[in-house]
Amino acid sequence: MTRINATQSDATDPLRHFRERFDLPDGVIYLDGNSLGALPKTVKARVAHTISEEWGTQLIRSWNTAGWVHLPQKVGGRIGRLIGAQENSVVAADSTSINLFKVLSAALSLNPGRSKIVSERENFPTDLYIAEGVARQIGQGHRLVLADKPADIPAMLADDVAVLMLTHVNYRTGYRHDMAAITEAAHDKGILVIWDLAHSAGAMAVDLTGADADFAIGCGYKYLNGGPGAPAFLYVNPRHHGGFRQPLSGWFGHRAPFAFEASYAPSNSIDQYLCGTPSVLGMVAMDEALALWDEVDMDALRAKSVALCDFFIQEVDSFAGEFGLTLVTPRQADQRGSQVSYSCDNGYAIMQALIARGVIGDFRAPDIIRFGFTPLYLSFAEVSEAVAILRDILSTRAWDAPKYKVREAVT
Ligand SMILES: *Cc1c(COP(=O)(O)O)cnc(C)c1O
Numbered sequence: 540m541t542r543i544n545a546t547q548s549d550a551t552d553p554l555r556h557f558r559e560r561f562d563l564p565d566g567v568i569y570l571d572g573n574s575l576g577a578l579p580k581t582v583k584a585r586v587a588h589t590i591s592e593e594w595g596t597q598l599i600r601s602w603n604t605a606g607w608v609h610l611p612q613k614v615g616g617r618i619g620r621l622i623g624a625q626e627n628s629v630v631a632a633d634s635t636s637i638n639l640f641k642v643l644s645a646a647l648s649l650n651p652g653r654s655k656i657v658s659e660r661e662n663f664p665t666d667l668y669i670a671e672g673v674a675r676q677i678g679q680g681h682r683l684v685l686a687d688k689p690a691d692i693p694a695m696l697a698d699d700v701a702v703l704m705l706t707h708v709n710y711r712t713g714y715r716h717d718m719a720a721i722t723e724a725a726h727d728k729g730i731l732v733i734w735d736l737a738h739s740a741g742a743m744a745v746d747l748t749g750a751d752a753d754f755a756i757g758c759g760y761k762y763l764n765g766g767p768g769a770p771a772f773l774y775v776n777p778r779h780h781g782g783f784r785q786p787l788s789g790w791f792g793h794r795a796p797f798a799f800e801a802s803y804a805p806s807n808s809i810d811q812y813l814c815g816t817p818s819v820l821g822m823v824a825m826d827e828a829l830a831l832w833d834e835v836d837m838d839a840l841r842a843k844s845v846a847l848c849d850f851f852i853q854e855v856d857s858f859a860g861e862f863g864l865t866l867v868t869p870r871q872a873d874q875r876g877s878q879v880s881y882s883c884d885n886g887y888a889i890m891q892a893l894i895a896r897g898v899i900g901d902f903r904a905p906d907i908i909r910f911g912f913t914p915l916y917l918s919f920a921e922v923s924e925a926v927a928i929l930r931d932i933l934s935t936r937a938w939d940a941p942k943y944k945v946r947e948a949v950t
Contacts, residue, residue, distance in 0.1 A: 542853065543846060543849060543850040543853060543919070545850065545918075545919035545920050545922065545923040546919075546920070548846060548850070548919040549918050549919045549920055552843060552918070552919070553836070553839050553843075554835070554836075554839055554840065554843055554914055554915060555918065557831070557835070557915040557916060558915070558916050558917075558918070560579055560580055560581075560831055560915075560916075561577045561578060561579055561580065561764075561915070561916045562577065562578045562579075562580050562583075563577055563578075563916060566897045567897050567899060568897060568898045568899070568917075568921045568922075568924060568925045568928075569899050569913075569916070569917070570898065570899060570900040570910040570911055570912065570917075570925060571899045571900055571901050571911055572761070572762060572764070572911050572912075572913030572916070572917075573738060573742070573761055573762060573876075573877065573878050573909075573911030573912075573913070574761060574901055574911065575760055575761070575767060576741070576760060576761055576762055576763060576764030576765070576766075576828070576913065577764060577913070577916055578764070578766070579764055579827065579828045579830075579831055581827055581830070581831075582766065582824050582827045582828055585823060585824070585826075585827040586820060586823055586824050586827070589605070589819070589820060589823045590820070593605045593607070594819075607817075607819050607822075610631070610817055610819065610822035610823070610826060611630045611631050611632050611770075611791075611810075611813055611817050611822065612627070612630055612809075612810070613826060614630075614631035614759075614770065614772075614822055614825050614826050614829065615629035615630040615631045615772060615773075615809070616629065617826070617829040617830075617832065617833075618631065618740060618757075618759075618763065618772045618829065619774070620832075621740055621741060621744070621745065621763075621832060621837070622736060622739075622740055622745040622746075622747050622755065622757075622774065623744065623745055623746035623747045623748045623749060623750075624747050624748065624755075624774050625748055625776075625777050627777075627808060627809055628774055628775060628776065628777050628780075628809055629772055629773065629774045629809065630772065630773055630809050630810065630812055630813055631759065631770040631771070631772045631773075631817075631822060631825060632770060632771065632772070632773060632812065632813050632814065632817065633770065633771060633814060634768075634770075634771050635665070635735070635737060635756050635757060635758050635771040636665045636666075636668075636669050637771070637787070637814075638756040638771050638772070638773040638812070639665075639666060639669045639670075639704075639733070639735070639756050640669050640672070640673060640786075640787070641773065641785040641786070641787055641812055641814075642733055642754040642755075642756060642773060642775065642785070642812075643656070643669065643670060643673050643702065643704060643733060643754075644673055644676075644677075644785055644786045645754070645775070645779070645783055645784070645785045646701070646702045646731045646733060646753060646754055647673065647677060647681065647701050647702060648783045648784070649731060649779065649782065649783050650701035650702065650729070650730070650731055653698075653699050653700060653701035653729075653730075654679070654680050654681050654682060654699060654701065655681075655682060655683075655684050655697075655699050655700040655701060655702075656670050656673075656674065656681065656682070656683045656684070656700075656701065656702045656703075656704055657683075657684050657685075657686065657692070657695050657696070657700050657702070657703045657704070657730075658670060658683060658684075658685055658686070658703075658704045658705060659685060659686045659687075659688075659689065659692070659705065659706075659709075660685040660686065660687055661688075661709055661711065661712070662685075662704075662705070662706050662709075662735075663706055663710045663735070663737065666704065666706060666735055667683065667685070670683045670704060671683055676786075681701075684700075689714065689716060692705075692721065693721075693724055696724055696725055696727075696728045696730055697728065698728060698729070700725075700728065700730045701730065701731065702730065702731050702732070702733060703721070703725045703730050703731070703732045703733070704732075704733045704735075705721065705732075705733070705734060705735065706734075706735040706737060706738070707734050707735065707736055707738070707739040707745070707876075708737075708738035708739050708742070708875070708876030708877075708878075709738070709876075710737065710738055710903070711867070711880060711903045711907050711909065712867045712868055712869075712880055712907075713738075713867075713868040713869070713875045713876050713877075713878040713879060713880055713909075714868070714869055714874060714875060714876075715739075715869075715873075715874055715875050715876050718734060718745070718746075718750045718752065719746075719749060719750040719751075722734075722750045722751055722752055723750075723751070726751065731753040731754070732752055732753050732754070733752075733753065733754040733755065733756070734747070734750075734752050734754070734755045734756075735755070735756055735757060736755050736756065736757035737756075737757050737758045737761060738761065738762070738876050738877070738878070739757070739762075739876060740757045740758070740761075740762060740763055740772070741761065741762030741763040741764070741832070742761075742762045742844060742876055742877040742913075743837070743840065743841045743844060743876070743877065744837035744838070744840075744841060747774055747776075751776070752774070752776065753775075753776050753779060754773075754774060754775055754776065754779070755773070755774035756771065756772065756773050756774070757771060757772050758771055759771055759772065759821075759825050762877070762913060763825070763828060763829060763832075764828040765821070765824060765825035765828050765829070766821065766824045766825070766828065768821065769821055769824065769825045769828075770817065770818060770821050770822055770825055773812050775809055775812060780807060780808055780809060780811075781807035781808075784805050784811070785811060785812055787814040788803045788805065788814075789813070789814035789815045790815065791810070791813035791814055791815055791816065791817070792805060792806055792810060792811040792812060792813045792814060793805065793806065794806040794807070831915075835915070839914075840914050840915070841914075843914035844877040844912055844914045845872040846919075847877075847912040847914065847917060847919065847922055848868075848872070848875065848877065848878070848879050848912050849872065850919055850922055850923075851879050851910065851912070851922050851925075851926065852866065852868075852870065852879055854922070854923065854926040855879075855881070855926055855929065858930050858933065858934075859881065861933075862883070862933040862934075863883050863884055864881040864882075864883045864908075864933075865881060865882045865883065866879070866880075866881055867880050867881060867882050867907065868880050877911065877912050877913070877914070878909060878910060878911045878912065879909075879910050879912070880903075880907050880908065880909045880910070881907070881908050882906045882907055883906060883908060884906065885938060885939070886902050886906050886907060886908045887902045887943075887944065887946065887950065888938040888939065888940075888943040888944050889908055889929075889932060889933070889938045889943075890902040890908050890950075891938070891942075891943035891944075892932045892937050892938035892940075892943050893908075893925075893928065893929060893932060895943070896928050896932065897928075898925045898928050898929065901950060902950045903950070904950065910925075
């Protein structure tokens with residue numbers, strides 16, 4: 540690999556003008572946009588407008604006049620473009636966990652007579668917890684079976700598997716699955732596939748249509764910058780739209796919510812996956828945050844993401860061994876997302892010391908320090924500075940102070 544030079548890379552970066560579209564505090568190098576994306580500047584005014592003009596003045600009329608009622612589909616459409624979804628096959632709603640409950644229940648009902656859900660032990664815990672809950676709820680011998688490592692998955696795709704449920708990019712290691720190949724292998728065995736795009740949407744172009752995925756879910760508050768607790772999203776392949784029901788049969792999924800019928804009749808569009816009244820302030824923030832993505836060239840985004848990660852790895856390589864940092868993210872770009880993680884002793888304290896110096900990443904138990912690279916608002920110069928600060932903290936053992944070892948509720 541040719542060595543990456545920060546000054547040169549910044550000078551030729553086609554995305555560098557996006558930085559000014561975000562509010563970022565001085566003195567902070569933000570390497571945690573994979574956990575909570577930064578604030579796009581226009582979101583503040585848009586949310587303020589919604590509060591004072593729409594809620595404060597137009598009141599209930601705003602459901603129609605300001606289009607509040609259509610926000611789940613509007614926001615879903617904007618996300619759909621980034622993940623290669625067909626028209627009208629994505630909605631924004633609820634949380635990722637709840638959306639997984641809906642699509643996993645739906646997928647299992649589409650594949651009766653098969654009892655296994657296959658996933659990975661390393662998957663994000665909420666995905667596994669929800670799958671356990673769904674299996675228990677159905678109560679027909681369904682069970683979750685976990686692969687210890689990605690290479691074990693193909694051999695687990697047997698005739699009794701109903702659903703393969705994977706996260707495209709692993710939240711701790713950054714490992715990325717080959718979505719098209721795995722989906723095809725599962726389909727060959729009659730298995731439906733759910734992809735969690737929490738660490739993919741907004742980090743790279745995703746092609747759900749090309750991969751022929753059955754269902755997908757993902758977060759709004761990570762690379763999509765929708766704000767803390769932003770609405771999540773949910774994709775259903777159009778071939779599955781009308782064929783079955785998801786169990787959270789709330790009125791927003793009814794074919795005519797305002798007919799106020801006594802009995803549930805599901806919409807046969809993607810709308811069936813809505814449940815109750817959308818969180819309008821969250822939807823508005825999300826809608827505004829997504830507007831700037833219309834201008835983003837996703838190939839340029841991915842190219843910069845790869846270069847930022849390669850650059851970070853290249854620079855940390857020069858001292859990782861000396862200080863016991865082990866790279867757990869694949870070096871090969873086509874096997875990873877947009878983050879770089881190291882396992883190490885004292886990772887929590889090291890990360891706290893970094894944050895105290897303005898370099899914000901995060902820690903994932905038991906021993907991972909994680910750095911997210913968001914191409915829209917990070918420069919190579921910042922990455923270079925973050926590496927220098929990391930090196931300084933390690934060589935001076937600045938992390939070895941009691942104040943850096945006190946665990947907060949959120950790590
Ligand atoms: C962040 C993340 C979630 C979060 O789920 P919430 O319901 O929004 O709390 C779920 N799955 C994966 C893979 C994640 O990375």
